[in-house]
Amino acid sequence: MSLALFNDLTRKKEPFIPIKEGQVTFYSCGPTVYDYFHVGNSRPFIVFDVLRRWLEHEGYHVTFVQNFTDIDDKMIHRAHKEGITVQELAERFIAEYNKDANALGIRKPDVSPRATEHIPEIIHTIERIIENGHAYVSDGDVYFDIQSWPKYGTLCKQNLEDLEAGARVEPGEKKKDPLDFALWKAEKPGEPSWPSPWGNGRPGWHIECSAMSSKYLGDNIDIHSGGVDLMFPHHENEAAQSEAASGTDKPFVNYWLHNGFLLIDNEKMSKSLGNFLTARAAIEKYPPLALRFFMLSAHYRSPINFTTDALEQSAAGVSRLRNSRSDLNFAAKTRTGKNESFDLKKFQNELDELHTKFSEAMNDDFNTAAAMGILFDVVYLINTTLKENDILPDEFFTLSKNALGEYDSILGVIGPDDSESEHDEESAEIENLIQERTNARKTKDFARSDEIRNMLKARGIVLEDTPQGTKWKREL
RNA sequence: GGCGGUAUAGCCAAGUGGUAAGGCAGAGGACUGCAAAUCCUUUACCCCCAGUUCGAAUCUGGGUGCCGCCUCCA
Numbered sequence: 001m002s003l004a005l006f007n008d009l010t011r012k013k014e015p016f017i018p019i020k021e022g023q024v025t026f027y028s029c030g031p032t033v034y035d036y037f038h039v040g041n042s043r044p045f046i047v048f049d050v051l052r053r054w055l056e057h058e059g060y061h062v063t064f065v066q067n068f069t070d071i072d073d074k075m076i077h078r079a080h081k082e083g084i085t086v087q088e089l090a091e092r093f094i095a096e097y098n099k100d101a102n103a104l105g106i107r108k109p110d111v112s113p114r115a116t117e118h119i120p121e122i123i124h125t126i127e128r129i130i131e132n133g134h135a136y137v138s139d140g141d142v143y144f145d146i147q148s149w150p151k152y153g154t155l156c157k158q159n160l161e162d163l164e165a166g167a168r169v170e171p172g173e174k175k176k177d178p179l180d181f182a183l184w185k186a187e188k189p190g191e192p193s194w195p196s197p198w199g200n201g202r203p204g205w206h207i208e209c210s211a212m213s214s215k216y217l218g219d220n221i222d223i224h225s226g227g228v229d230l231m232f233p234h235h236e237n238e239a240a241q242s243e244a245a246s247g248t249d250k251p252f253v254n255y256w257l258h259n260g261f262l263l264i265d266n267e268k269m270s271k272s273l274g275n276f277l278t279a280r281a282a283i284e285k286y287p288p289l290a291l292r293f294f295m296l297s298a299h300y301r302s303p304i305n306f307t308t309d310a311l312e313q314s315a316a317g318v319s320r321l322r323n324s325r326s327d328l329n330f331a332a333k334t335r336t337g338k339n340e341s342f343d344l345k346k347f348q349n350e351l352d353e354l355h356t357k358f359s360e361a362m363n364d365d366f367n368t369a370a371a372m373g374i375l376f377d378v379v380y381l382i383n384t385t386l387k388e389n390d391i392l393p394d395e396f397f398t399l400s401k402n403a404l405g406e407y408d409s410i411l412g413v414i415g416p417d418d419s420e421s422e423h424d425e426e427s428a429e430i431e432n433l434i435q436e437r438t439n440a441r442k443t444k445d446f447a448r449s450d451e452i453r454n455m456l457k458a459r460g461i462v463l464e465d466t467p468q469g470t471k472w473k474r475e476l
Numbered sequence: 477g478g479c480g481g482u483a484u485a486g487c488c489a490a491g492u493g494g495u496a497a498g499g500c501a502g503a504g505g506a507c508u509g510c511a512a513a514u515c516c517u518u519u520a521c522c523c524c525c526a527g528u529u530c531g532a533a534u535c536u537g538g539g540u541g542c543c544g545c546c547u548c549c550a
Contacts, residue, residue, distance in 0.1 A: 011480090029550070041549090045550080157480080158478070158479060158546070163546065227549080227550030228480085228481085228544070228550080230550065231480090232479090232546065233546085233547085267543080268549090270548095271548090271549070294488090305543095309488080309500085310500095312501095313487070313488055313499070317500070319513095320499075323512095323513060324513095326513090327514075369489060370498085372489095372498075372499080376499065386515095450510075463512080464513055465513095
């Protein structure tokens with residue numbers, strides 16, 4: 001089975017067929033860098049990171065672009081409040097974004113364009129829209145002309161009347177239609193501005209994505225993703241702008257993907273509601289891997305509820321995965337050898353079968369929840385095999401490690417391998433203490449034995465006694 | 477009001493019409509100096525009502541609950 005994605009444009013699961021064979025152009029809406037991003041914001045970053053990895057795993061050459069919105073009302077207000085420039089604010093929170101994203105195992109995009117570094121492209125895009133007759137200048141502002149765009153509302157499946165009924169009309173606005181939205185906003189005192197054919201001003205919210213997407217990926221791209229709340233108005237507007245600018249009948253985006261919301265206490269987590277937890281605060285409280293596990297434990301389009309319980313359960317799940325790998329590593333050092341009664345072929349077949357299932361799950365609208373179920377099946381297979389055999393051949397360890405490694409290169413929920421750091425200074429010290437404890441246990445000095453174990457435990461090092469000796473691992 | 481999502485065990489959650497994956501927690505057991513980990517055993521009237529079907533968690537119709545979008549929002 002090949003990859004199918006649920007396309008919000010058609011509200012159907014469709015086979016994924018890229019524009020250029022073997023290549024994927026993928027634009028993901030990034031953060032407005034006026035603050036730390038919160039746990040809800042982290043969901044699309046994590047789930048679409050996994051989709052990107054999966055596409056690459058399947059052999060596509062992916063160009064992944066995720067923007068930084070570094071100029072808008074929120075940026076301006078926040079910068080004023082902090083007494084710094086908008087640019088300083090952006091620099092600060094782009095750095096903070098990168099820290100948190102890195103901690104959560106989110107890979108860097110191929111391109112991370114910033115709105116303020118693309119003012120010429122934005123202006124050019126607006127000029128094209130005006131030339132094509134879909135925007136008008138009104139007293140220094142430029143608005144998109146909704147009435148000139150019959151397709152408006154196709155993404156969010158709303159007709160114009162219903163949208164107009166709900167549209168906010170602000171006094172003093174210079175729009176022809178309440179649904180018209182700003183492409184360019186005339187300069188206001190004390191706000192950053194750039195010169196343009198329509199006077200000094202700044203870009204509207206939606207236009208940056210159109211301009212930057214087109215610059216780095218072209219006028220017709222494969223995938224565009226973001227949270228469901230961006231479907232309207234942001235993505236609807238983007239599509240209208242981009243298609244109005246390109247002037248071709250090719251759609252801006254072939255596959256629109258939207259992740260479901262993250263709820264906290266059964267309510268949407270949002271900055272405006274004030275019920276948010278920053279990703280920074282969350283990963284101080286819970287292991288980052290647990291947060292990632294949590295995001296991937298449900299299908300990306302389902303809503304998920306952020307609770308202490310759920311995060312603790314996720315952390316326990318991560319531990320199970322990590323334990324299996326650390327048991328595997330330890331056994332590889334202590335229990336490798338010839339074993340005539342072990343049926344390697346059968347083991348390999350079972351792994352292959354699970355591999356097929358994993359691929360099927362990921363190809364089915366990247367169903368990470370099902371895929372993680374398969375990962376646990378793999379862990380179970382490895383654990384029982386380790387249990388049933390005292391000695392196992394090299395091939396078993398190679399196959400098992402490769403399997404876990406491959407799955408984790410996509411999901412990123414098992415995390416770094418402690419055994420890779422086993423030659424550093426701290427490890428040597430730990431090994432010495434373990435040796436001392438082993439000696440104490442031989443002479444039945446359990447007081448000293450437990451003392452050493454507790455001492456290491458306090459440092460986050462957990463000891464486990466096995467028939468092959470004592471193994472250690474770091475706590476999550 | 478318009479549009480959309482969702483309802484599966486104590487909790488989280490997958491599920492393509494053929495009597496329910498996986499994880500967490502719990503109980504009992506094996507192993508262990510004690511622990512930890514692991515393994516074995518064990519836990520589901522799939523929101524309600526009606527319908528289609530030989531057969532429905534899955535399809536249809538009607539309810540009900542919860543959530544979201546329609547305004548800045550991942």
